[in-house]
Amino acid sequence: MNRSSRLFAAARQIIPGGVNSPVRACMAVGCDPIFIARGQGSAVTSVDGVRYVDFLGSWGPLLLGHAFETVRDAVCSAMERGASFGAPCEDELRLAELVVNALPSVDMVRMVNSGTEATMSALRLARGYTGRSGFIKFEGCYHGHGDAFLASAGSGVATLSIPGTPGVPPAVVANTFLAPYNDLEAVRRLFSSHGPDIAAVIVEPVAGNMGLVPPSPGFLQGLRDLCDAHGSLLIFDEVITGFRVSYRGAQGRFGIAPDLTALGKIIGGGLPVGAYGGNRAIMESVAPCGEIYQAGTLSGNPLAMAAGIATLEELRRRDYAALEERVEAFCRELEDLFRRKGIAVHISRLASMFTLFFSSAPVTDFTSAKAADSGCYARFFRHMRDNGIFLAPSAFETAMVSFCHTDADFNATLEAALSFAG
Numbered sequence: 001m002n003r004s005s006r007l008f009a010a011a012r013q014i015i016p017g018g019v020n021s022p023v024r025a026c027m028a029v030g031c032d033p034i035f036i037a038r039g040q041g042s043a044v045t046s047v048d049g050v051r052y053v054d055f056l057g058s059w060g061p062l063l064l065g066h067a068f069e070t071v072r073d074a075v076c077s078a079m080e081r082g083a084s085f086g087a088p089c090e091d092e093l094r095l096a097e098l099v100v101n102a103l104p105s106v107d108m109v110r111m112v113n114s115g116t117e118a119t120m121s122a123l124r125l126a127r128g129y130t131g132r133s134g135f136i137k138f139e140g141c142y143h144g145h146g147d148a149f150l151a152s153a154g155s156g157v158a159t160l161s162i163p164g165t166p167g168v169p170p171a172v173v174a175n176t177f178l179a180p181y182n183d184l185e186a187v188r189r190l191f192s193s194h195g196p197d198i199a200a201v202i203v204e205p206v207a208g209n210m211g212l213v214p215p216s217p218g219f220l221q222g223l224r225d226l227c228d229a230h231g232s233l234l235i236f237d238e239v240i241t242g243f244r245v246s247y248r249g250a251q252g253r254f255g256i257a258p259d260l261t262a263l264g265k266i267i268g269g270g271l272p273v274g275a276y277g278g279n280r281a282i283m284e285s286v287a288p289c290g291e292i293y294q295a296g297t298l299s300g301n302p303l304a305m306a307a308g309i310a311t312l313e314e315l316r317r318r319d320y321a322a323l324e325e326r327v328e329a330f331c332r333e334l335e336d337l338f339r340r341k342g343i344a345v346h347i348s349r350l351a352s353m354f355t356l357f358f359s360s361a362p363v364t365d366f367t368s369a370k371a372a373d374s375g376c377y378a379r380f381f382r383h384m385r386d387n388g389i390f391l392a393p394s395a396f397e398t399a400m401v402s403f404c405h406t407d408a409d410f411n412a413t414l415e416a417a418l419s420f421a422g
C-alpha cells in the first residue's frame with residue numbers, strides 16, 4: 001500500500017468519505033483519490049512523489065498555476081502582519097477596486113469566503129430588493145451548495161422543483177424554477193406563468209459544471225431582455241468565468257451587463273474567497289447601508305485579499321487571447337487523435353477551459369451532457385492519471401488550463417491519450 005492509500009484509509013475513518021468536498025473522492029471515475037503533497041506551476045506532486053500535469057487547477061482558481069511567486073510572497077508577507085483583524089484593512093479596498101475596475105456592471109462589491117456564500121447572498125439580495133421569492137436556474141448549472149440551488153427537475157416536469165438532496169425541505173426549493181440551459185423558450189414560458197413572482201434569473205454565463213457548455217448565440221442577451229421586461233434581476237454566476245474567460249469575465253467577453261455578479265475561485269488566487277457585486281442602488285440595500293443582512297467573521301481576510309490582489313494584478317497584464325489560441329490548437333490535436341482511433345468525442349472549449357465528452361453529438365445542455373459516455377470518461381481519467389496527467393475526476397467537469405501550462409505539458413497529454421484504448 002502506498003502512502004496515498006494509507007492516508008485515504010485513515011481519512012475515511014474520521015472525515016466523511018475521506019474528503020472535504022465530495023467529487024474529490026473520485027467515486028464517479030471508480031478509483032481512490034491521490035493525496036497531493038505540493039504543486040508548482042502546471043504540476044502537482046503526490047505524497048508518493050509522483051508528478052502529474054495538473055488540469056484540475058484546484059477546480060478553477062489557479063489560472064496562474066500553483067504557488068505563483070508574487071501570490072506566494074504576498075500571502076507570506078500578509079501573514080507576518082497578522083492573519084485576521086475583524087476590522088477593516090486596506091487590502092479589502094484594493095481588491096474591491098480591482099474587481100470594480102475590471103467589471104463595468106459592478107459599482108460595489110462585498111467580499112465573502114466562498115462561491116457558495118456569494119451566490120446565496122446574491123440571491124437573498126435579489127429577493128430582498130425585488131420583494132419577490134421565485135427565481136429561475138438552469139439544469140446542470142451549479143451555484144454552490146446553498147439549499148435553494150439544490151433542486152433538480154421532477155419527472156420531466158421542468159417547472160416543478162424537487163430537492164436534489166435529503167435535508168432540503170421541499171418548501172425551500174418550491175420557488176426554484178428550472179429551465180434547460182440554452183433554452184430561451186423555456187425561460188419565456190416560466191416568465192409568462194410566474195413573471196410577477198420571479199426575483200431573478202441566475203446563470204453560469206458559460207456553464208462549467210455539467211462539463212463545459214458555452215452559451216448559444218443570443219442566449220445571454222435573451223435572458224437580459226426577459227429580465228428587463230419582467231422587472232427581474234439577472235445574476236451572472238461568474239465564480240468560474242470571472243477573470244478566466246477574459247479579464248472582464250463573461251460579461252466583458254459577451255458584452256452583457258448582469259444586475260448582480262457572483263465571484264469566487266480566481267479572485268482568491270487559491271485562498272478561500274468569494275464576492276458579490278452589482279450596481280450601486282442594489283448593493284446599497286445590503287447591511288449596514290440597507291436592511292438585507294449578510295455578514296462574515298473572516299470575510300475580507302487579509303491573507304485571502306493579498307492572494308487575490310497579487311493574482312489580479314498579474315492577470316491584468318496577461319495575454320488571454322494567446323492562451324486561448326494554444327488551448328484551441330491543443331484541443332484540435334486531441335480531437336484528431338481520437339478521430340484517428342475511431343473513438344467518438346466532442347471537445348467543448350472556451351478560453352482556457354475544455355471538456356472531453358465521449359459523444360458524437362454536440363453538447364448544448366444537461367440532457368446532451370448526460371448522454372455522453374461517462375463510463376468511457378472514467379476509463380480515460382484512470383488511464384491518464386496512470387500516465388501522469390491529472391484531469392477532473394468526473395465527466396461533468398471542466399479541465400482548467402493555466403498560463404503555466406507548456407507545450408511540453410500539452411505534448412505529454414497527447415502522448416498519454418495516444419495509448420488510450422477506449
Ligand SMILES: *Cc1c(COP(=O)(O)O)cnc(C)c1O
Binds near residue numbers: 142
Ligand atoms: C465552484 C462554484 C461555486 C461554488 O463555489 P465554492 O467556493 O465551491 O463554494 C458556485 N458557482 C460556480 C459556477 C462554481 O463553479
